[in-house]
Amino acid sequence: MSTENKSEYLVEVRHLKEYFPVRTGFLKTIPLKAVDDVSFAIRPGETLGLVGESGCGKTTVGRTLMHLYKPTGGEIYFEGKQVTEKNIGEFRKDMQMVFQDPYSSLDPRMTVEDIIGEPLDVHKLYSSKEERREKVMELMSLVGLNAEHATRYVHEFSGGQRQRIGIARALAVNPKFIVCDEPVSALDVSIQAQVINMFEELQEKLGVAYLFIAHDLLVVHHISDRIAVMYLGRMVEMADADELNENPIHPYTLSLLSAVPVPDPRTAKASQRIILEGDVPSPLNMPSGCAFRTRCRYATEKCAQECPALTDRGNGHMVACWNR
Amino acid sequence: MSEINMPKKNLLSMQIDPAKFEPASEDEKRQADVMSESTSFFRDGMRKLMKNPLAVGSIIALVLIILLILIAPKIVPYGYEEIIKVAGSKDKTITNLAPFAWSEKEQALIASGTKLFPHIMGTDSLGRDYFIRVIYGTRVSLTVGLFASILVLIIGVLYGSISGYRGGRTDMIMMRIVDIIYSLPDVLIIILLSVVLNQTLNKSNPIVKLLGTNMVAIFIVFGLLYWVGMARLVRGEVLKIKNNEYFLAAKATGASSWHIIKTHVIPNCISVIIITTALQIPSSIFTESFLSFMGMGVQAPMPSLGSLANNARAGLQSYPWQLIFPAMMIVIIVLAFNLLGDGLRDAFDPKLRR
Numbered sequence: 001m002s003t004e005n006k007s008e009y010l011v012e013v014r015h016l017k018e019y020f021p022v023r024t025g026f027l028k029t030i031p032l033k034a035v036d037d038v039s040f041a042i043r044p045g046e047t048l049g050l051v052g053e054s055g056c057g058k059t060t061v062g063r064t065l066m067h068l069y070k071p072t073g074g075e076i077y078f079e080g081k082q083v084t085e086k087n088i089g090e091f092r093k094d095m096q097m098v099f100q101d102p103y104s105s106l107d108p109r110m111t112v113e114d115i116i117g118e119p120l121d122v123h124k125l126y127s128s129k130e131e132r133r134e135k136v137m138e139l140m141s142l143v144g145l146n147a148e149h150a151t152r153y154v155h156e157f158s159g160g161q162r163q164r165i166g167i168a169r170a171l172a173v174n175p176k177f178i179v180c181d182e183p184v185s186a187l188d189v190s191i192q193a194q195v196i197n198m199f200e201e202l203q204e205k206l207g208v209a210y211l212f213i214a215h216d217l218l219v220v221h222h223i224s225d226r227i228a229v230m231y232l233g234r235m236v237e238m239a240d241a242d243e244l245n246e247n248p249i250h251p252y253t254l255s256l257l258s259a260v261p262v263p264d265p266r267t268a269k270a271s272q273r274i275i276l277e278g279d280v281p282s283p284l285n286m287p288s289g290c291a292f293r294t295r296c297r298y299a300t301e302k303c304a305q306e307c308p309a310l311t312d313r314g315n316g317h318m319v320a321c322w323n324r
Numbered sequence: 325m326s327e328i329n330m331p332k333k334n335l336l337s338m339q340i341d342p343a344k345f346e347p348a349s350e351d352e353k354r355q356a357d358v359m360s361e362s363t364s365f366f367r368d369g370m371r372k373l374m375k376n377p378l379a380v381g382s383i384i385a386l387v388l389i390i391l392l393i394l395i396a397p398k399i400v401p402y403g404y405e406e407i408i409k410v411a412g413s414k415d416k417t418i419t420n421l422a423p424f425a426w427s428e429k430e431q432a433l434i435a436s437g438t439k440l441f442p443h444i445m446g447t448d449s450l451g452r453d454y455f456i457r458v459i460y461g462t463r464v465s466l467t468v469g470l471f472a473s474i475l476v477l478i479i480g481v482l483y484g485s486i487s488g489y490r491g492g493r494t495d496m497i498m499m500r501i502v503d504i505i506y507s508l509p510d511v512l513i514i515i516l517l518s519v520v521l522n523q524t525l526n527k528s529n530p531i532v533k534l535l536g537t538n539m540v541a542i543f544i545v546f547g548l549l550y551w552v553g554m555a556r557l558v559r560g561e562v563l564k565i566k567n568n569e570y571f572l573a574a575k576a577t578g579a580s581s582w583h584i585i586k587t588h589v590i591p592n593c594i595s596v597i598i599i600t601t602a603l604q605i606p607s608s609i610f611t612e613s614f615l616s617f618m619g620m621g622v623q624a625p626m627p628s629l630g631s632l633a634n635n636a637r638a639g640l641q642s643y644p645w646q647l648i649f650p651a652m653m654i655v656i657i658v659l660a661f662n663l664l665g666d667g668l669r670d671a672f673d674p675k676l677r678r
């Protein structure tokens with residue numbers, strides 16, 4: 001797959017930083033480090049899951065990757081070419097996004113046909129009205145919507161159906177890569193399963209790669225090839241999905257995994273829950289060194305002085321921790 | 325698309341026995357197919373508007389008034405500036421007639437068999453037909469209200485949407501300018517402007533001739549000062565739309581700013597724009613009437629509802645109808661537009677829906 005000038009990765013993110021200025025007083029601003037030095041890479045047709053608790057910067061990673069926010073620092077490569085503010089237009093056709101809230105991500109004044117057809121309009125991917133209609137119908141059947149829904153407005157649909165519309169819109173331009181920003185967290189559990197299975201089917205059919213952002217470890221483990229764990233804007237662990245599940249190393253990942261509900265009460269009783277003490281520190285006032293040290297049971301003095309880098313512990317299992 | 329797997333029956337749950345159900349007949353199935361017609365936002369709003377009796381009443385009242393001011397000058401044989409002459413000669417008794425009254429000479433003419441058009445609202449102190457003056461006054465007031473509102477609409481929407489869309493520093497500077505304009509006293513500026521314009525404007529310019537310098541001053545003041553409310557509302561609406569994910573989604577597809585403004589921003593704040601414009605018209609009419617009443621509006625002999633009311637002040641005790649008719653007209657127009665604006669808000673405001 002890899003040629004000399006083309007990397008094996010579809011998307012590569014190196015040292016991505018996104019700081020938001022926050023006003024703390026008159027004429028005084030300090031940076032909020034929403035994403036701090038995050039690097040990862042995704043192969044064609046692969047799914048990378050991104051987990052972490054609320055406010056840890058998952059969504060910001062996705063949006064910065066799509067250049068919806070201007071990155072403060074770092075580089076993004078798509079098929080070996082660097083994506084910048086200026087040439088982002090060339091990549092819009094290959095990178096798409098599915099949004100978290102199916103209620104606000106669809107324009108209430110547009111019909112389903114116009115919503116799904118909008119990317120086609122923007123990139124002028126049809127020559128006649130019939131062709132546009134045909135393409136929209138094709139996309140609708142691909143995500144399991146009825147053709148007669150085309151002329152309806154989104155307020156007539158349920159959450160799951162709306163998310164399907166959002167997915168069809170992302171698929172309209174035939175992208176190679178889709179950022180899925182918590183696409184199922186607003187749906188109820190039975191619908192979640194349907195939508196996730198649809199994501200998998202679409203990947204098999206179309207060969208798209210996903211960056212799958214979620215806070216539900218079970219969902220992420222089900223769909224992902226690899227999983228990355230974020231805490232307070234930094235990546236703390238990244239490994240193959242099964243490897244991470246069976247052999248977590250970072251203390252934060254350990255506590256996350258122990259919090260996953262187990263359907264069998266006997267196993268649940270036997271397994272020990274690791275309860276973290278304290279709250280997530282404010283990202284405006286981050287602890288020195290490792291961001292997790294204030295809640296970590298393994299923390300030592302070294303953790304306060306220096307921030308650990310992601311290091312390979314074999315088989316591509318990357319961990320950022322001094323003590324484990 | 326996906327098969328529904330029936331879960332195994334749980335003995336402890338209150339699951340319903342499927343055997344008690346019977347399949348739906350073809351006829352019943354077809355009933356489920358019939359869904360309500362998909363309605364666009366605009367049609368839905370209009371339907372709701374038509375259900376509001378106050379709004380429909382004001383629409384009817386406004387249509388009647390507009391028809392009246394269009395047709396009446398064609399039917400009534402008197403001009404708004406014409407001092408009525410009876411049989412070609414002046415008539416001293418024709419001033420300040422009561423509604424439907426005749427002067428002495430007119431009575432003599434009618435007695436001799438000539439048919440005359442009645443003075444529906446009487447005549448004024450110079451012997452001009454009052455009905456046609458009120459009609460022309462309404463014309464002037466409505467036109468000023470309408471055009472001033474359109475001016476406010478254009479400037480306010482452009483300014484507000486640019487400010488909201490660009491955001492950041494641009495937004496801050498533009499909004500501080502709005503704050504400054506908000507604090508300027510409007511009546512003072514109209515007086516100052518009409519004094520200045522009276523001396524500087526080229527009076528032979530046809531537009532100036534038609535409107536008079538006071539009117540030009542009023543329009544300039546509307547264009548300068550009154551758009552700020554609209555600009556603030558539109559900016560707020562645009563900021564709200566920018567926070568929706570569909571705005572980001574359009575950006576992520578690579579749509580241009582113009583495409584986003586055209587397909588997402590404007591259609592989503594159109595209801596606010598319609599409502600504000602509908603409520604701006606009566607306030608413009610009111611301002612114009614007020615200024616004319618103060619003697620700063622249209623130039624005589626052109627009447628406006630405000631200047632008619634002002635002229636009627638002198639003979640208020642003897643001829644009260646000269647005040648009542650223009651005042652009634654103002655009340656009806658302003659009330660109708662306000663009720664219509666309220667109706668539009670109820671029908672189109674997404675926050676009040678369902």
